[in-house]
Amino acid sequence: MNRKILGFVLIGVALLILPHVLTQVGTAWVRIxxxxxxxxxxxxxxxxxxxxxxxxxxxxxxxxxxxxxLWALLASPHFGLHLxxxxxxxxxxxxxxxxxxxxxxxxxxxxxxxLAIVTLGFGEIVRIFMNNLSTPFNITNGPKGITGIDDVSIxxxxxxxxxxxxxxxxxxxxxxxxxLLALLLLIIIVNLRLQNSRIGRAWVAIRExxxxxxxxxxxxxxVKLLAFAMGASFGGIAGGMFAxxxxxxxxxxxxLHESIIIVAMxxxxxxxxxxxxxxxxxLLSFVPEILRYTVEPVQMALFGRQLVEPEVLRMLxxxxxxxxxxxxxxxxxxxxxxxxxxxSEARGAGA
Amino acid sequence: MDIFLQQIINGLTTGSVYAIVALGYTMVYxxxxxxxxxxxxxxMVGAMVAxxxxxxxxxxxxxxxxxxxxxxxVLAAIPACMAVGFLLERAAYRPLRHAPRLAPLxxxxxxxxxxxxxxxxxxxxxxxxxPQIMDNPSFAIGGAAISxxxxxxxxxxxxxxxxxxxxxxxxxxxxxxxxxxxxVNIAGLMGIDANRVxxxxxxxxxxxxxxxxVMYGTYYGIxxxxxxxxxxxxxxxxxxxxxxxxxxxxxxxGLLLGLVEALGAGYIxxxxxxCRWPVVSAMxxxxxxxxxxxVLFGSNYQDVFAFAVLILVLVFRPSGLLGERVSERA
Amino acid sequence: MSSxxxxxxxxxxxxxxxxxVQALKDVxxxxxxxxxxxxxxPNGAGKTTFFNVLTGLYPRDGGEVLFDGRALDLANPYRVAxxxxxxxxxxxxxxxxxxxxxxxxxxxxxxxxAGVFGAILRTPGQRAEEAAxxxxxxxxxxxxxxxxxxxxxxRHLSYGDQRRLEIARALATEPKLLALDEPAAGMNAxxxxxxxxxxxxxxxxxxxxxxxxxxxxxxxxxxxRVAVLDYGEKIAExxxxxxxxxxxxxxxxxxxxxxx
Ligand SMILES: Nc1ncnc2c1ncn2[C@@H]1O[C@H](COP(=O)(O)OP(=O)(O)O)[C@@H](O)[C@H]1O
Ligand SMILES: [Mg+2]
Numbered sequence: 001m002n003r004k005i006l007g008f009v010l011i012g013v014a015l016l017i018l019p020h021v022l023t024q025v026g027t028a029w030v031r032i033x034x035x036x037x038x039x040x041x042x043x044x045x046x047x048x049x050x051x052x053x054x055x056x057x058x059x060x061x062x063x064x065x066x067x068x069x070l071w072a073l074l075a076s077p078h079f080g081l082h083l084x085x086x087x088x089x090x091x092x093x094x095x096x097x098x099x100x101x102x103x104x105x106x107x108x109x110x111x112x113x114x115l116a117i118v119t120l121g122f123g124e125i126v127r128i129f130m131n132n133l134s135t136p137f138n139i140t141n142g143p144k145g146i147t148g149i150d151d152v153s154i155x156x157x158x159x160x161x162x163x164x165x166x167x168x169x170x171x172x173x174x175x176x177x178x179x180l181l182a183l184l185l186l187i188i189i190v191n192l193r194l195q196n197s198r199i200g201r202a203w204v205a206i207r208e209x210x211x212x213x214x215x216x217x218x219x220x221x222x223v224k225l226l227a228f229a230m231g232a233s234f235g236g237i238a239g240g241m242f243a244x245x246x247x248x249x250x251x252x253x254x255x256l257h258e259s260i261i262i263v264a265m266x267x268x269x270x271x272x273x274x275x276x277x278x279x280x281x282x283l284l285s286f287v288p289e290i291l292r293y294t295v296e297p298v299q300m301a302l303f304g305r306q307l308v309e310p311e312v313l314r315m316l317x318x319x320x321x322x323x324x325x326x327x328x329x330x331x332x333x334x335x336x337x338x339x340x341x342x343x344s345e346a347r348g349a350g351a
Numbered sequence: 352m353d354i355f356l357q358q359i360i361n362g363l364t365t366g367s368v369y370a371i372v373a374l375g376y377t378m379v380y381x382x383x384x385x386x387x388x389x390x391x392x393x394x395m396v397g398a399m400v401a402x403x404x405x406x407x408x409x410x411x412x413x414x415x416x417x418x419x420x421x422x423x424x425v426l427a428a429i430p431a432c433m434a435v436g437f438l439l440e441r442a443a444y445r446p447l448r449h450a451p452r453l454a455p456l457x458x459x460x461x462x463x464x465x466x467x468x469x470x471x472x473x474x475x476x477x478x479x480x481x482p483q484i485m486d487n488p489s490f491a492i493g494g495a496a497i498s499x500x501x502x503x504x505x506x507x508x509x510x511x512x513x514x515x516x517x518x519x520x521x522x523x524x525x526x527x528x529x530x531x532x533x534x535v536n537i538a539g540l541m542g543i544d545a546n547r548v549x550x551x552x553x554x555x556x557x558x559x560x561x562x563x564x565v566m567y568g569t570y571y572g573i574x575x576x577x578x579x580x581x582x583x584x585x586x587x588x589x590x591x592x593x594x595x596x597x598x599x600x601x602x603x604x605g606l607l608l609g610l611v612e613a614l615g616a617g618y619i620x621x622x623x624x625x626c627r628w629p630v631v632s633a634m635x636x637x638x639x640x641x642x643x644x645x646v647l648f649g650s651n652y653q654d655v656f657a658f659a660v661l662i663l664v665l666v667f668r669p670s671g672l673l674g675e676r677v678s679e680r681a
Numbered sequence: 682m683s684s685x686x687x688x689x690x691x692x693x694x695x696x697x698x699x700x701x702v703q704a705l706k707d708v709x710x711x712x713x714x715x716x717x718x719x720x721x722x723p724n725g726a727g728k729t730t731f732f733n734v735l736t737g738l739y740p741r742d743g744g745e746v747l748f749d750g751r752a753l754d755l756a757n758p759y760r761v762a763x764x765x766x767x768x769x770x771x772x773x774x775x776x777x778x779x780x781x782x783x784x785x786x787x788x789x790x791x792x793x794x795a796g797v798f799g800a801i802l803r804t805p806g807q808r809a810e811e812a813a814x815x816x817x818x819x820x821x822x823x824x825x826x827x828x829x830x831x832x833x834x835x836r837h838l839s840y841g842d843q844r845r846l847e848i849a850r851a852l853a854t855e856p857k858l859l860a861l862d863e864p865a866a867g868m869n870a871x872x873x874x875x876x877x878x879x880x881x882x883x884x885x886x887x888x889x890x891x892x893x894x895x896x897x898x899x900x901x902x903x904x905x906r907v908a909v910l911d912y913g914e915k916i917a918e919x920x921x922x923x924x925x926x927x928x929x930x931x932x933x934x935x936x937x938x939x940x941x
Contacts, residue, residue: 058460109666111452112452112456113386113453114669116386116456117661118662120584121657121661124581125655125659128652128654128655131651132648132649135649136625136645136647190801193800194800197811198796198800198810199795199800201779201790202787204778204779209776211774212776213776214737215736216787216788216791216851216853216854217759217762217788218787219757219759226797260460260464263457263460267457308472312468312471315467315468316465319462319463322464323461323462326450326454327447
């Protein structure tokens with residue numbers, strides 16, 4: 001038990017120091033780490049929907065887009081609005097939550113595979129609107145996207161500039177890193193606490209056997225809607241952070257592939273298990289980055305030219321992750337803890 | 352020009368293509384209740400292979416009539432797609448036959464991505480222009496025009512639907528297919544080899560998809576590694592509209608969806624032109640005077656119709672137009 | 682036991698068909714409070730379908746059900762559970778990758794209130810409720826005789842234990858009427874004897890039991906009254922001794938395998 005606490009403390013310290021180490025290697029790596037945290041955050045949001053409640057949502061990125069566009073519209077020169085983050089972020093969560101409920105309400109009576117396709121269609125509809133809501137009234141600025149989006153600023157500290165605290169320089173990306181880390185901690189706690197709660201058990205029950213769940217007295221429609229809306233609101237928060245961090249968004253960031261990438265992270269990691277999902281998201285965030293930096297030189301050395309672009313390899317990796325996980329480890333690389341508890345119990349009994 | 356008639360003609364043409372692709376979804380769904388998410392990408396492979404063969408034959412400069420060249424493309428695309436369909440079933444779906452329902456769907460999504468990326472590697476990132484080797488004369492009918500390609504597409508798909516209907520109701524394999532769709536276990540008791548039937552269904556669906564891919568490529572003059580996604584989604588919507596698992600439903604759904612889309616795209620601009628409606632604000636009046644139109648939603652929202660149809664059907668009549676109501680067994 | 686004539690459930694003309702198959706034809710029956718009521722009939726007679734309609738899992742074609750003096754809302758299964766009817770399934774339906782304890786805790790859902798925010802904030806109210814849920818679930822596992830399996834995954838339990846777990850989950854909803862669909866199917870003689878004891882215990886604790894069963898000895902020995910379904914129709918309803926001799930019933934069971 002003490003060892004476990006020590007482990008957590010060590011990981012915590014490492015995570016706190018990490019951005020300063022990464023800055024030494026290159027600021028690009030801090031940004032990569034930030035995006036990875038954002039993806040972990042998204043995966044944990046989707047884990048509530050896919051992992052716990054077993055609702056395959058292929059349009060998750062639509063809620064991410066809602067949050068991102070809300071931030072971009074309320075904090076950029078586009079409309080000349082510059083609201084502070086503590087208004088926009090909750091608003092983004094709320095709006096995404098409403099969008100989730102509105103979409104979910106009619107669709108959650110559908111069987112699982114139909115739900116998947118409908119959410120996918122909904123994601124496409126959102127993308128079409130983002131692309132076209134530039135005429136006759138310019139709301140989204142179409143495919144060109146929105147630029148000059150405000151950074152987060154807390155009091156007098158702007159995330160756009162570098163500040164020094166105790167002689168240590170904190171660049172913009174490093175500040176985002178800490179903010180994202182805080183949000184990540186929040187969603188981990190939410191996931192963990194929900195997992196062993198009345199609502200969390202109802203979600204898992206529905207995932208395991210919806211008919212038995214109904215007969216056991218669960219109002220399945222309500223409870224599914226709750227999962228959907230909660231997952232959506234976390235997507236909205238992530239979207240807002242993404243817009244602020246990048247300073248620029250366009251519909252291209254919110255295509256189907258992004259939804260599938262997040263699904264792949266949840267599925268590979270282990271549907272329903274917080275730590276598995278984190279592992280899956282980390283793996284599928286960093287391996288492509290490593291590929292990006294190694295594939296080209298290796299190919300140049302071997303063949304004298306680039307045969308396969310890193311981006312293609314990245315997508316192939318996601319596709320393969322989905323197919324191979326379902327085939328060989330349907331519960332993911334790190335399955336839900338309900339199983340492990342029993343395994344340790346069996347070990348205890350054997351001893 | 353008669354816009355209404357023209358949109359009907361255009362809608363019937365795309366609707367024919369949707370119908371053929373939708374048959375692929377519905378046949379597979381009928382037999383194993385799987386949404387073969389990668390079917391749209393099989394269609395894409397068909398278009399791409401045909402494109403390559405047609406370009407190759409044209410490049411060789413053989414003195415063949417254009418019709419023969421396109422036929423060569425189709426004849427190459429069909430076995431290529433059949434092979435892909437067979438591999439999909441064998442390698443990806445069959446091992447998951449008894450897994451929870453979402454597992455094969457997730458696999459199908461993965462296979463869709465893999466097919467797209469492999470196509471990207473082979474045929475590149477840019478859209479490929481389908482060679483326009485056939486003359487494509489237009490004929491005037493009642494104030495609208497119909498092109499030779501449109502006529503060919505409509506006739507060919509009617510022929511394919513008739514052929515498939517004959518196949519399913521009159522051949523031994525077709526009857527085995529229907530028996531399997533009815534009840535795998537009972538079909539098994541009657542000596543039907545379910546594995547063979549399922550593999551065969553995938554192969555036939557893929558062959559139809561190959562033809563649809565060539566039709567689509569010829570009609571729009573373009574093929575792209577992502578074309579299967581939207582096409583597949585629309586065809587799936589068509590299958591659901593008709594009643595998934597029902598062959599006649601897929602055909603009806605495809606044609607209806609094509610019509611809804613064409614008429615919707617043709618008229619939505621007009622209906623959402625704010626200048627047509629009682630003008631409320633001074634600013635709007637000013638813009639109407641200057642531009643003549645303030646169109647809220649133009650034809651660029653065309654793709655929304657298919658998804659809207661999909662969602663409406665699933666919400667209000669999940670069994671589709673011709674499907675039977677089936678309840679899950681408790 | 683005080684008022685054994687009070688009516689708990691009254692089904693009136695319940696009908697259900699699947700395509701051409703008329704699985705239930707105007708079935709009416711009355712279950713009295715605190716009795717053990719048997720529902721028997723040949724395979725395919727419509728017994729399970731009656732359960733599915735009664736618990737709101739299948740939409741009915743017609744008919745009404747009065748329960749505890751009020752019309753039962755059959756459109757929503759959770760309302761049925763709320764009203765006080767719990768059931769088990771003929772082909773056991775547990776939440777396989779949840780532990781036995783968690784399965785029973787799910788049954789407490791309908792009698793508890795904690796929401797998402799309570800769970801995230803771990804409010805004192807939520808924590809107290811959660812502890813009570815867990816305690817009650819443990820008691821129920823004890824009651825059905827599998828307290829030592831609390832932490833095992835449901836799908837790893839033995840067949841007999843799974844049946845018991847399903848009963849514990851049903852009991853967790855605090856039902857007035859417990860409906861059991863062939864609970865003894867696939868059990869050996871010892872397990873069946875244990876089950877019989879369990880059901881008798883439930884009745885002694887004030888519950889009413891509706892029992893579908895194929896094991897005729899069990900039904901006849903256990904039930905106060907029995908109804909017989911054949912091709913979706915109720916052909917008899919009386920005390921076991923009378924039903925057993927009813928020529929229609931004997932005919933339905935093809936020459937009197939009943940009671941033999
Ligand atoms: N979901 C369903 N779909 C179609 N037919 C059904 C369904 N459920 C039951 N049936 C039919 O209803 C009849 C009664 O079945 P059931 O209630 O399961 O019988 P029992 O439980 O008495 O053995 C049978 O003919 C069965 O085939
Ligand atoms: Mg039965």
